[in-house]
Amino acid sequence: MEPVRREQLIKATIESVAELGLQGTTINSISKKAGLSSGIISHYFGGKQGLIEATVRYLLSSLKYSLMAQVTESTSPEQRLMYIIEANFALVQQRKDTTRTWLSFWAQSMHDPELHRLQNVNSKRLYSNLASSFRQLMNADSAKRAAELSAAMIDGLWLRAVLSQSDKDQFKHSEQLAKQYVRSLISQYGA
């Protein structure tokens, strides 16, 4: 039962945070969405905080695996960069409510050490994924710079899309802009 319930509760948490915000999300709003009692949360996660953290870890690993599913050994560096961008914009398409949840958690990470740790893992991973791909296309310094800039561009486009409550098409548009930008970095610095 345990794995079933855990997933049930994590998905209910994503929905609740997307709908009501982290502030408005209570143990009741979650358990109601999951169709379970409120007591079960403490039973499986030790408390509300434990469930929140488990939910962030769940989102993080979703992102990780959606990238890993695409990339193989024969994937070209440029193609790999495109996959990284797609993965970062993809969660939207899978679950339209995930992006709002994501931003809520990042805002909270400023005041919660464990969330901040997880946020750092995510931020560094985006950077190093980008950097290692760029590295195959240009010198080390340029690759670092390109990774820093494109990480910011991806996050910025994503942030503006989320905050303006964009629809799927606008997210697609942002994704295209990010891809174009990465291509322009390659032709600018590329060997």
Added chain:
Amino acid sequence: MEPVRREQLIKATIESVAELGLQGTTINSISKKAGLSSGIISHYFGGKQGLIEATVRYLLSSLKYSLMAQVTESTSPEQRLMYIIEANFALVQQRKDTTRTWLSFWAQSMHDPELHRLQNVNSKRLYSNLASSFRQLMNADSAKRAAELSAAMIDGLWLRAVLSQSDKDQFKHSEQLAKQYVRSLISQYGA
């Protein structure tokens, strides 16, 4: 007394949200920081929500005026673009805690109509400020594209700096990157 107390309470709110987050901020944490009693908040702002919204409006107009203070009629388009970037990164220097507060508010804006309205005002203003300056340096379509991209770049660099709990130097570094990027857009599309 009223204007004095209002400013006192707004500044205490900024501090409290920066320190404790929007979740952790209570009328007690605010009034304590302001050295006043909790009842005074309802008296001057009608309640906590009113104070929160007044604080966002305060931050918004700070940003607006810090830009207006720099720009004159004789400011060149390129210089004006640099001032826009400086203004967006500048709140950090004035008050080191302001940036965290901003992000907290923007996250909350997804679930609060009035905050969302204010967030939109801000986002649109950044875009149109950029666009009108770019327009003097390139054709209309390029200017729109350049404004969209540089708005995202500014927000992305800013977001990553805030979330990684950067110090002032790292913020300065991000500001420099944003400026360089805008310059590269000018030389790329510029007439």
Added chain:
DNA sequence: TTATTTTTATTGAACGCTCAATTAATAAAA
């Protein structure tokens, strides 16, 4: 098999706490 015990899974009411808001009291100013 059937009956009995034990374990596991789940509930929801009760508890203590914290919050925002209100209120009556008080102090200061006009």
Added chain:
DNA sequence: TTTTATTAATTGAGCGTTCAATAAAAATAA
């Protein structure tokens, strides 16, 4: 004195957590 500004105490709603009770499932014994 009347008005304005402020406090401090109080209220009631809502929160997360706990926990005794229960139901369902599994294991054991007859």
